[in-house]
Amino acid sequence: MVPHLITALTGPINELEQRVLDSMPAIERWFRLEWMEHTPPFYSSVDIRNAGFKLAPVDTNLYPGGWNNLTPEMLPLAVQAAMAAIEKICPEAKNLLVIPENNARNTFYLSNVAQLQRIFQAAGLNVRVGSIDPAIKKPTKVELPTGETVTVEPVVRSKRRLGLKNFDPCTILLNNDLSLGAPGILEDLHEQYLLPPLHAGWSVRRKSRHFQSYEEVAKRLGKLLGIDPWLINPMFNKCGEVDFSQEQGLDCLRTNVDALLAKIRKKYKEYGINEKPFVIVKADNGTYGMGIMTVRDTKDLDQLSERTKAKMGASKDGRQVHDLIIQEGVLTAERINEAVAEPVVYMMDRYVVGGFYRVHAERGDDENLNIPGASYVPLAFAESTRLPQPGQKPGASAPNRFYMYGVIGRLAMLAASYELEATDPEAEVYE
């Protein structure tokens, strides 16, 4: 089930979308059976690109920020899903500690933290926010633009537990993607639930591993839908040992970019698509849209400016980037007031709880939109009169065009669950 949100799509429903809509009962059943075998990530958000002829995830975030971009109407769904997640993982939970990003003075980011606090409070938990940033030495109350406040407190670590002064949580919710690696303060907390687990952090995750899992599940869903999995799967290659500052490893990059562009060209020809292929080059373990570039031709790589090289070489926390993923670029056909837009789908446990458009007026339809200047347009729920009416002729009521985004979002979430199983350091190995 995916909430019926109004998308920006106004054109006719194409073949791919129609196939997805027609297969809803089969798709939902397939997901239900998958969740019997696999544990969904605690929460996630997925950036999706819809080229019309092709629909694919381009990024899957297991520490989603931006919850504040969900509308108040979506909150009850998030609360109900949070309740289901807590019930399954830690029903005895009473106190929940949210660990935000370090240096969390950004009120936009803190609005996200306040929203998470609101969701889990409404689900019936005592929720407090504790920073693992050593710079936070005392409780710090921050006023947000909405007038609400968030209090960020310093965490207190004992031998076996992490908490706050006078607050001993049984569950810890990370909203910090651990780009710098899992800090010692979060290790050996065997008495408390740590959600998501440490190996979901970017120090362990690799985009290439995620998209490898995604390819696997996309093939299976493609078979179910009777479609070429390429229509929902972005192809990719990867390169290790690239150093932009020393211009090392660029040959590997050129070769792979060239090979992938050729593969896309072939697919475009097969489908009669009259667009220019492009690839996205980004850090294999990066995050937050740093170091991402669009490459339409290998020649682009010969003319990199010093600025681009510096940007590509460093990720959010100033680490050097060496491993790159070269991903098939997927155009986005969606526009909000003529600005290029891409849908972002939010999930809690197995449930799609909402979404919004990321919009950037100054970017093209083949560029990353997750950079400063982006704005967020929440999606509204369809009005009652537009809900599908049982017993009416097909087409008599508006279809849920958000549904396909919910399917692709959950497919990426399923891939993440395969990925986390494969990288779980405590996994039992059956041979």
Added chain:
Amino acid sequence: MVPHLITALTGPINELEQRVLDSMPAIERWFRLEWMEHTPPFYSSVDIRNAGFKLAPVDTNLYPGGWNNLTPEMLPLAVQAAMAAIEKICPEAKNLLVIPENNARNTFYLSNVAQLQRIFQAAGLNVRVGSIDPAIKKPTKVELPTGETVTVEPVVRSKRRLGLKNFDPCTILLNNDLSLGAPGILEDLHEQYLLPPLHAGWSVRRKSRHFQSYEEVAKRLGKLLGIDPWLINPMFNKCGEVDFSQEQGLDCLRTNVDALLAKIRKKYKEYGINEKPFVIVKADNGTYGMGIMTVRDTKDLDQLSERTKAKMGASKDGRQVHDLIIQEGVLTAERINEAVAEPVVYMMDRYVVGGFYRVHAERGDDENLNIPGASYVPLAFAESTRLPQPGQKPGASAPNRFYMYGVIGRLAMLAASYELEATDPEAEVYE
């Protein structure tokens, strides 16, 4: 978690409500732990009476009708909860057969069936409606006042399965309370899931058994809240072998009414409540508000009109009523436009998904409202600005006054789950 719906309550929050609101994390945790041990009914609705000083369920329906009274805004919650319920019970489900009440020509009732169809379709199932009424011999399309249509088809029974022509469901959802007893056509369906199970029907259920289970869970919740369980529990007695037409068994009724009125009087005195005690006499296995009367004094029983006797003696399907429950009457302090109102809470699986007020302009605050002439006023979701704001001073934002109804509704649902365990003919007995 309970959705934040705007109730009709405008007065100050009294001690009982404040206690419930303050205990939210403990209450939610308690429910989570209960659901680890007990299986909630598939779906349920609970009629609640709020006297201000006391808050109690008066009827728990395990085949709830009236889903059409939920607002479109509540539907996503119902769909998500339906998805959770299906996932837990029958994840492999693809086709769902809804079995409505017999003689379902009432378009108001069929609007409820259409709403259930819509909810389970949105949860990703193929849903069709099949009647077990022998009078339905061919697919019958009924147009509803909203313009939508429902098609009721005759069921087809094979040796081991129940379905429709060209429709083989793996799951059957009963929306028929089986007052006349479980018909043979529903027996021995061991290959299909039948929800709720047959022993949830009124041919097996007894109100007195339900309220006995309710008393048990109310005592435990009362202990958790540190309150007298009477504040959330309606006392009751029962009488068997009453025959109004022959005036048999009326002595038993008088004695029990008198005893219960005395107990209520004592409680009112203890709490300084200046109201006239009353009891409600109704069929122990009745349904649908037939045969329900308010008794304020045993003298009332000496002056029963022939009409009342006839009404009390027959239930919905014309059966004779012999077993009666005498239940403590709970005043309702809620009013909508000066008409007496009582909240009805709807649940799917463990989740409160919505509610509305049942309103009757011509009835008093000590009378049953579930009779012809009642109307239904849906509750609206609180606006974003009224949601509790984390970090703000208590009282700075409006509390969720629907929360207490969600707690009592779920407590009655928990009682029903104890009740169904106790009456399960296939239960394994551990000694």
